Amino acid sequence: xxxxxxxxxxxxxxxxxxxxxxxxxxxxxxxxxxxxxxxxxxxxxxxxxxxxxxxxxxxxxxxxxxxxxxxxxxxxxxxxxxxxxxxxxxxxxxxxxxxxxxxxxxxxxxxxxxxxxxxxxxxxxxxxxxxxxxxxxxxxxxxxxxxxxxxxxxxxxxxxxxxxxxxxxxxxxxxxxxxxxxxxxxxxxxxxxxxxxxxxxxxxxxxxxxxxxxxxxxxxxxxxxxxxxxxxxxxxxxxxxxxxxxxxxxxxxxxxxxxxxxxxxxxxxxxxxxxxxxxxxxxxxxxxxxxxxxxxxxxxxxxxxxxxxxxxxxxxxxxxxxxxxxxxxxxxxxxxxxxxxxxxxxxxxxxxxxxxxxxxxxxxxxxxxxxxxxxxxxxxxxxxxxxxxxxxxxxxx
Numbered sequence: 001x002x003x004x005x006x007x008x009x010x011x012x013x014x015x016x017x018x019x020x021x022x023x024x025x026x027x028x029x030x031x032x033x034x035x036x037x038x039x040x041x042x043x044x045x046x047x048x049x050x051x052x053x054x055x056x057x058x059x060x061x062x063x064x065x066x067x068x069x070x071x072x073x074x075x076x077x078x079x080x081x082x083x084x085x086x087x088x089x090x091x092x093x094x095x096x097x098x099x100x101x102x103x104x105x106x107x108x109x110x111x112x113x114x115x116x117x118x119x120x121x122x123x124x125x126x127x128x129x130x131x132x133x134x135x136x137x138x139x140x141x142x143x144x145x146x147x148x149x150x151x152x153x154x155x156x157x158x159x160x161x162x163x164x165x166x167x168x169x170x171x172x173x174x175x176x177x178x179x180x181x182x183x184x185x186x187x188x189x190x191x192x193x194x195x196x197x198x199x200x201x202x203x204x205x206x207x208x209x210x211x212x213x214x215x216x217x218x219x220x221x222x223x224x225x226x227x228x229x230x231x232x233x234x235x236x237x238x239x240x241x242x243x244x245x246x247x248x249x250x251x252x253x254x255x256x257x258x259x260x261x262x263x264x265x266x267x268x269x270x271x272x273x274x275x276x277x278x279x280x281x282x283x284x285x286x287x288x289x290x291x292x293x294x295x296x297x298x299x300x301x302x303x304x305x306x307x308x309x310x311x312x313x314x315x316x317x318x319x320x321x322x323x324x325x326x327x328x329x330x331x332x333x334x335x336x337x338x339x340x341x342x343x344x345x346x347x348x349x350x351x352x353x354x355x356x357x358x359x360x361x362x363x364x365x366x367x368x369x370x371x372x373x374x375x376x377x378x379x380x381x382x383x384x385x386x387x388x389x390x391x392x393x394x395x396x397x
Contacts, residue, residue, distance in 0.1 A: 005030040005125065006160040008327070009146050011134035011172050013040060015109075016299030016316030017165030018116035021126050022060045023324035031126040032157065034148050036133035040113060045191045046223040046230030047109050048208065051102035052395040053314035056321045058102060065115035070105040071222050073207040075382070080374060081213030084263030088377045090386040092208075104393075106208060108193075108223040108230070112313075134171050137162055139293035161327065161334050162295040165316070168282055169244075170301035176292040182282035185306060187360070189281055190233040190253045192273035196222065199229060199272045203265055211266050212373075214366030216256055219310075220269060231273050233257070234307065236364070239280040248276040281306060286350055290342035294334045298323060302342075303349045308359035311352050311392065319345055321397045352392065 008024055010017045013035035021031045049057070049070075057066060076090040092104040120126050135147035135154065144162045149155055164172025168182050196204050206226070211218035216235040223230045235256045253276050257267050283304050290302045299316030319341075326341040327334070365373050377385065 007032060007157070008161045008163060009034060009144070009157060009159045010163045010165055011146075012164070012166035012170075012299075012301070013037075013117075013128060013130075014165060014167060014299070014316075015112060015116065015313050016320055017163070018113070018120055019056070019060070019317050020163055020165060020298060020320035020323055021120055021128075022116070022123065023056075023320045024327060025123055025125045026060070027324050027328050029125070029160075029327070032159070033120070033126065033128045034132050034134050034146075035128065035130050038131045040117060040130070041110075045109050045193070045232070046106055046221060047112070047313050048221070048310040049105040049107060049112075049317075050310065050314055050389075051104060051393045053317040054105050055102035055396070056317050059321075060119070062115050062119060065118060066105065066107060066112060067103075069111035069115075069223075069225060070103075070107040071226060072103045073106055073221060076208045076210060076386075077205065078377060078385075079209055079211040079266070081211045081216075081218070081257075081262050081266050082260065084265040087212075087374050088380070088382045088385055089207075090382040092386075106221045106223060106230070108228070111224065134164075134166065137172065137175055137295060139176075139295055142294075144294050160294065161338065163298055163323070164295065164301045165298040166301055168284065168300040168304040170297065172295065173297055173301050176295060176297075177289055180284065180288050182284055182304065184239055185281045185283050186236055186238075187281040187306060188235050188237045188239065189279045189307065190235070190248055190256070190276050191279065192231050192253075192276045193223070194229050194231060194269075194273045196227055196229055198274070199269060203268055204229060210363070212363045212365075212370070213257070213266075214261055214370065215364050217363040218257075218266060218269070229269075231269060232307075233270065234281075234360075234363075241278075241280070244280045244282065246278055248278040250274075250276060252276070252278075286353060290346070291335070291338040294338065296323070296338040296341060303353065305349075305353045306356045306360055308363065309352055309356040309392070311356065314392075315349055315352060318348075318395065318397070325397055348395070355392075 007030045010033045025031050078088045138145040146157045208221040219232045290297045298319045323341045326337045
């Protein structure tokens with residue numbers, strides 16, 4: 001009789017956790033995914049999957065399910081918020097071809113999650129437990145004992161490892177490192193979806209648009225097969241809400257994009273969105289521990305970053321494949337394998353975080369500095385600007 005497959009428990013059924021479950025199951029593990037939500041319902045928002053991430057998802061067999069809903073934009077169009085003109089155009093089809101046919105996808109988050117869940121549910125070695133929250137963990141060098149349950153039940157599971165993929169407010173991280181807490185970045189994200197017919201044809205982009213302005217920027221791109229536009233506004237501000245996410249009034253958002261600092265074209269897109277939600281953007285210190293014995297953190301639980309490089313989901317997806325390569329099914333020293341995973345990932349994640357921070361400062365310039373930025377971007381041209389991203393897009397595990 002063959003030996004039983006070792007079990008790995010993953011806390012969190014977000015993009016990182018589900019990707020990790022598929023990658024680890026392919027290495028010969030039995031996977032249990034714990035998710036406290038009774039149903040998986042992603043907020044109405046889109047995301048960008050550059051070739052470094054799409055390549056991994058394609059390798060897991062997800063191309064047909066994702067490409068049925070995703071769009072491959074031709075370019076990123078960098079726009080002047082005050083003037084309403086295009087400053088530069090980065091050709092994304094070149095990025096895809098140079099990345100060995102790994103597309104640059106823009107997709108509704110719910111469509112990506114649905115594709116991952118369908119693949120997980122079809123896998124005989126993965127068990128997705130909805131309505132089951134991670135409660136606690138006892139670590140030793142041989143295994144983990146994970147407490148889980150709902151409001152009225154509690155059980156313990158023995159496993160070879162625990163992976164905390166439960167987001168920036170990670171309960172797993174809080175158990176391991178209670179002194180590490182997220183900090184408010186001073187930035188707020190406003191997100192909304194608008195049916196494309198509500199937007200004038202001249203204003204509805206078929207590519208990714210990045211609008212830059214003083215202390216704020218907009219990112220707009222089509223999702224759901226082009227039927228809707230995803231609109232994200234990032235502004236500076238204070239957060240006074242009791243939680244970290246709250247409904248927002250349309251007037252609140254429009255007040256961040258007043259004329260003459262913002263052109264009528266940019267304001268018209270903001271005005272077209274019927275319903276907004278706002279998120280306080282929190283980050284974690286860059287130098288934190290990712291592992292403790294046979295437990296490790298993944299994605300936002302380890303390295304939440306600002307969205308100025310469009311790599312939040314991408315870094316979690318990369319984490320998942322590197323984790324699986326370190327836990328290759330032959331690993332006898334699980335803690336050492338997890339430390340190797342963390343050591344391999346930290347330098348790249350730190351560089352992406354630093355790039356995102358730098359991008360945020362550039363996007364939000366004002367006055368003469370903004371004029372200089374615009375002149376430099378126009379002079380460099382789209383292909384040269386895009387080439388600065390090659391180290392991100394061309395990555396392979």
